[in-house]
Structure formats: C-alpha cells, structure tokens
Amino acid sequence: MTALIRGIQAVSLWSGRIAALLLLPLVFAMVYEVVSRYVFDAPTQWAFEVSYMMMGTIFLFGLSYALRNNAHVNVDFIHAHLPRRLVGMIDCIAFVAMTGLLVWLTMTLADGVIRTYRTGEGSGLSAWNPLVWPFRLIYALGFGLFALQMGGKVLEALLVILGRPLPPLSGDITVDEKAGAA
Structure with missing residues (x-):
C-alpha cells in the first residue's frame, strides 16, 4: 500500500x-499584453x-500538489487534541466522502468535455473565441488528479488507523515543517 501511496504522491508532485512551469x-503573455496595449496602443x-x-x-493542477503537501485549510486544533487513530478515522471518513464527490465531479466534467468537443463550442468572451473543450479537459484532469490524491489520503488514513502511519516524504518541505521553522 505504501508503494501505491508514493506513486500517487509522485503524480501529484x-x-x-x-x-x-x-x-x-x-x-x-501578460507582459506582452501590457506592452502591446500601452506602448503600441494595440491590445x-x-x-x-x-x-x-x-x-x-495552474490552480487546478496545483490542487493535488497542495493536498499532497497538506497545504489545504485544516482544522488543526481538533487534530491536536485527539488520539492519532481517532484522527485517522475522522480523516478517513472525510476523505472517502470527498473522493466520491470528486470522482462524480470528474465524470461530470468529462461529459462536458465530450459535449463541447462534439459541438465545437467557443468561449464567446472575445473576438478570438477559442474552443473551450481543451480548457474543459484541464478541468476534468485537474479534478481527476485531485480525486486520485484524495484517494491516496484515504489510504494514508487507513495506515494511521492500523497503527502504521506513512513516514514523511523525504526531501520535500511540507507546510507543517515550514510552520515549525518560523
């Protein structure tokens, strides 16, 4: 199970x-636009x-990375006052619920990708009017990666419940370590 979790973490990394990147x-693109607009008067x-x-x-691809590094908002005062296995149980229940929701969302978004690809839908927001299916594909991929990492968190919580918590990632600085260093 550890190898599977580490594989999921590698994908999120x-x-x-x-x-x-x-x-x-x-x-x-933004510098080009500013120069084009204000220097050459040609937006x-x-x-x-x-x-x-x-x-x-950037946001959607960063979701799974943030979860991997425990960078999402967390109610730490609850975790700090409960036994580790109980925290694992609470986390497991929450992560299972979220994984189910994210899988459903990913499948719904994938249907939207197929629909917009078939219809050739454009954005309708500018004269450029690009096709939207590539961006909708990014939606589906981003939430799919988030669901995958959430599933990895379910497995991590199960290891905590079993009394075999996963060792910290080597070489990576997590949010917890940054807070301790400050």
Missing part, C-alpha cells in the same frame, strides 16, 4: 511542477482568455 508563459484579442485559462490550469 509532477502535477504541481507542471503548474509551476506554467507561470512562465502566463507572465510572458491583443487573446490576452484575457489566455490569462484565465492559464491561471485556471
């Missing part, structure tokens, strides 16, 4: 790295849509 083209037709699609992609 790469998802986060891809999200981080996408910041560079987003910054380039682009695509900057708005590229910016929200790129930022959305």
